Amino acid sequence: MAEIARSAAYRRGVVGRTFGHLLDSEKVFGYVLVAPAIIYIIALIAYPFGIALWFTVTNATVGDPLGKFTGLDNLKAVLDDDVFRRALLNTFVFTLTSQALQMVLGTTLAFLLMRKFRFRRTIRALILLPFTIPVAIGAMAWNWMLNPTYSVINWVGEHLGLFQYGPNWLGEEKYAMVSIILVNVWRNLPFTAIVLMAGISAVPQEIIEAANLDGARFLTRYRKIMVPIIAPILYIALLFSLVFTFTDMTVVWLLTRGNPVNSTHVLASYAFLQGVVAGSLGRGATISLFLFPVLLIGALAMLRALKSRQLD
Amino acid sequence: MATTIAHVPTAPLRTRHSAAHRRNKVLKEIGFWGLLAVFIVFAAFPVYWMLITAFKQVNDLYNLQNNPFIFNLAPTLDQVRYLIDKTQYLTWVRNTLEVGLLVVAVTIVICVPAAYALSRTKFPGSGALGIGIFLTYLVPPTLLFLPLSQLVVGMGLVNTRWALVVVYPTFTIPFCTWLLMGFFKNVPREITEAARVDGCSRLGAMFRIVLPVSIPGLLTIAIFAFTLVMQEYVYALTFVSSTQEKMVTLGVVTDLVRGDVFFWGSLMAGALFVAVPVAIAYNFMMDTFVRGITGGALK
Numbered sequence: 001m002a003e004i005a006r007s008a009a010y011r012r013g014v015v016g017r018t019f020g021h022l023l024d025s026e027k028v029f030g031y032v033l034v035a036p037a038i039i040y041i042i043a044l045i046a047y048p049f050g051i052a053l054w055f056t057v058t059n060a061t062v063g064d065p066l067g068k069f070t071g072l073d074n075l076k077a078v079l080d081d082d083v084f085r086r087a088l089l090n091t092f093v094f095t096l097t098s099q100a101l102q103m104v105l106g107t108t109l110a111f112l113l114m115r116k117f118r119f120r121r122t123i124r125a126l127i128l129l130p131f132t133i134p135v136a137i138g139a140m141a142w143n144w145m146l147n148p149t150y151s152v153i154n155w156v157g158e159h160l161g162l163f164q165y166g167p168n169w170l171g172e173e174k175y176a177m178v179s180i181i182l183v184n185v186w187r188n189l190p191f192t193a194i195v196l197m198a199g200i201s202a203v204p205q206e207i208i209e210a211a212n213l214d215g216a217r218f219l220t221r222y223r224k225i226m227v228p229i230i231a232p233i234l235y236i237a238l239l240f241s242l243v244f245t246f247t248d249m250t251v252v253w254l255l256t257r258g259n260p261v262n263s264t265h266v267l268a269s270y271a272f273l274q275g276v277v278a279g280s281l282g283r284g285a286t287i288s289l290f291l292f293p294v295l296l297i298g299a300l301a302m303l304r305a306l307k308s309r310q311l312d
Numbered sequence: 313m314a315t316t317i318a319h320v321p322t323a324p325l326r327t328r329h330s331a332a333h334r335r336n337k338v339l340k341e342i343g344f345w346g347l348l349a350v351f352i353v354f355a356a357f358p359v360y361w362m363l364i365t366a367f368k369q370v371n372d373l374y375n376l377q378n379n380p381f382i383f384n385l386a387p388t389l390d391q392v393r394y395l396i397d398k399t400q401y402l403t404w405v406r407n408t409l410e411v412g413l414l415v416v417a418v419t420i421v422i423c424v425p426a427a428y429a430l431s432r433t434k435f436p437g438s439g440a441l442g443i444g445i446f447l448t449y450l451v452p453p454t455l456l457f458l459p460l461s462q463l464v465v466g467m468g469l470v471n472t473r474w475a476l477v478v479v480y481p482t483f484t485i486p487f488c489t490w491l492l493m494g495f496f497k498n499v500p501r502e503i504t505e506a507a508r509v510d511g512c513s514r515l516g517a518m519f520r521i522v523l524p525v526s527i528p529g530l531l532t533i534a535i536f537a538f539t540l541v542m543q544e545y546v547y548a549l550t551f552v553s554s555t556q557e558k559m560v561t562l563g564v565v566t567d568l569v570r571g572d573v574f575f576w577g578s579l580m581a582g583a584l585f586v587a588v589p590v591a592i593a594y595n596f597m598m599d600t601f602v603r604g605i606t607g608g609a610l611k
Contacts, residue, residue: 029514030435033425037445037485040422044460044482045448051459065462105351112348123348125595126356132591133359134561136545137583141358144365144576150373152361152380186354194598247452250545254565268454268546275458276550288455295450303443 055285062279074286084287087258087265090177094266095246098184102241105185106192113197131190139254142183146170146255176256176264183251188241195240199230242298247291267291359587366391366581373577391577395568400555401582404563407473408586411559412541414477419484419537420530426485427492428518432504442493449486453546456482461550475551476559480541487540488533495529496522535597539590560586 023029054060056074060067078084113124130138145152146169154166167175203226211221249268252258258265258273265273267290275284364380365373367387378384395401429435430442460479461470469475504517512520523530541559548562555567564582568575 023515024513026433026514027435030429030433030438033429033433034438034441036422037426037489038441040481040485041445041448044463044479045451045456048456048459048463049451051462052455055458065465108347109351112344112351115344117344117348123352124598125591126352128595128598129356129359129587129591132539132594133583133587134543134545134590136543136561136565137362137587138358140565140579140583141362144574144580145358145361150376150380155380186358190355243450243452247454249454253549254545268452271454272457272546272550276461281458281462285458288458291452291455295452299447299450 052285052289055281056289058282060281062281065281067282070282074282078283078286083262083265084270086263087267087270087287088290090264091246091266091268093177094181094184095242097181098188098245099238099241101181101185102188102192103238105189106196109189109193110196110200113193114200128190128194130187131194135187135248135250136254138187139183139251142179142186143170143255146179170256171260173260173263176260180252180255180264183255184245184248187251188244192241196230200226203229239299243295246294246298359584362580362584362587365576366578366584368577370577391575392581394575395578395582399567399578399582400558400563401560403556404558404560405586407558408542408560411473411476411480412538415480415484415541416534416537418477418481419488420534422481422485423488423492423533424523424530425518427489428496428522430489431493431496432499432501432518432522433514445486446490447486449483449490451482453483453544457546457550460547464551469551471552471554471557473552473557473559476541476544476547479547479551480544483544484537484540488537491536492526492529492533495526495532499525532597535593539594542586542590 023032055067057069057071058067059070059073109127113120113127117123144150148168148171151166151169153169154163157163157166169175169179207225207229208221211225216224247268249266249272252264252266252269253272256264258269262270267287271284271288273284274280274287278284364383367389368383369385369388369390372378372383372385375384426445430438430445460482464470464475464479467475467478469478499522504521507517507521508514542561544559545561545565548559549566552558552562555563558567560582564579564586568579568582
């Protein structure tokens with residue numbers, strides 16, 4: 001009995017030691033630990049991405065997911081589609097406007113929140129709300145606030161005498177786009193501000209004090225001292241916000257579904273309409289593929305900028 | 313200040329100076345609070361709006377003569393009751409907790425070793441792999457939802473919440489790995505080197521030295537993974553259509569809209585009950601999150 005137990009323990013020891021010994025090689029250890037993540041990413045990101053590429057050159061539908069090879073037919077059809085061209089333009093307008101507003105407002109907000117003031121924690125919690133609430137829920141709250149009949153914004157405007165009847169925010173082309181951008185800025189502003197705050201507080205206090213003593217004005221201080229130090233974090237924030245914004249369809253889908261008359265679609269929402277609602281996998285995949293090069297260029301630019309900053 | 317220096321010969325000048333100074337300070341203070349108030353209203357008003365909508369009587373809510381900012385009739389729980397009794401709200405909450413916790417578990421199991429290897433060891437290709445994983449976060453749901461929907465069909469998970477457990481790590485893994493790498497990098501190398509000299513294996517150093525001091529980091533990514541799951545809408549909308557299987561966010565924004573009729577009160581009530589606890593939890597995690605991404609001290 002004791003002998004068996006001892007030999008079992010011995011065997012366990014050998015196995016454990018061999019395994020441990022193998023893992024003691026830095027190379028093996030590294031590869032083994034990264035493997036699950038890589039396998040998952042290949043199976044559920046790279047492989048589906050390959051399928052998406054296949055869809056773009058076939059007439060695959062939900063009913064017939066294999067489809068037949070049709071070459072560049074999808075691409076031609078998509079490029080000829082007025083709604084698609086409008087969606088492409090909208091995506092850039094939507095992303096760039098939202099991004100610019102977020103950076104400006106986010107910087108302002110970050111500086112406000114850096115100060116010490118009463119009820120700081122409570123106020124910060126209130127300001128973080130849009131980021132912590134599920135996107136879809138925030139968008140629905142705004143949908144209700146922009147309701148053609150019961151809009152609270154219009155109620156205020158009418159009672160202040162700004163206009164007799166408020167605009168139909170989500171039903172008129174130009175206001176619908178403004179609404180979509182507004183809601184997107186609302187949602188991402190806390191994230192941008194928080195990341196910027198993190199960057200600003202990474203600037204050593206002594207440097208700011210030294211600059212103060214030297215009589216540097218606020219803007220000089222910001223441009224010459226803060227920006228170079230927080231730039232790497234600024235870029236990361238910019239990158240994340242860009243990704244969130246450029247590829248998002250939630251806000252558009254829940255506010256307007258691309259209406260009025262398909263004028264407020266972005267690439268993502270139009271891909272959803274074509275690929276999921278209409279079931280044309282080939283057409284949908286072709287539309288969403290237009291998201292990819294822009295993302296890639298943006299990401300590479302950011303990474304390069306990041307590296308060159310670090311080298312300085 | 314002014315009174316204590318009143319006997320000094322230059323007092324009048326100083327007093328004038330300090331009065332101007334004080335006025336300046338007051339103006340600055342007003343400007344600060346004014347600006348902050350604008351941001352607070354912008355950020356928090358929609359939530360106040362959800363709150364008041366959720367507890368208003370229907371006659372109050374849809375009466376255009378009423379001041380919409382206040383309760384003109386007594387608050388009511390009717391909308392909440394409708395939400396609980398007449399919809400699958402509790403099922404959706406349970407589905408969300410199930411999917412959320414499973415995704416967090418999968419994420420932790422896959423992310424921790426990967427982030428550890430990428431941040432604390434050097435092996436051929438480690439830099440490229442790190443960047444590769446980082447870049448996969450840029451692949452958006454809206455690029456993958458069509459092929460993934462076919463994959464989900466192939467796995468026999470179509471129209472079930474388990475499809476989401478399989479798919480959600482596609483965005484939690486890249487994000488959390490990247491975040492966690494920042495945490496692990498902050499644990500001084502000397503500590504693990506000392507442990508190694510003392511005969512600790514690499515795996516042992518990870519479990520006994522680095523992970524225990526990285527608990528705030530692990531908590532942060534767990535919360536992050538969970539909230540990313542709660543925020544997600546595109547995959548949930550694409551893969552799940554039957555009411556029984558819905559996540560709470562999707563259920564609230566789809567099942568409380570019947571045709572053109574929006575059940576605004578119940579919709580906002582349902583939205584609020586999800587948003588509030590997450591917002592509170594999140595708020596406590598924010599400092600850890602900020603410390604993590606600034607590369608600040610992780611003691």
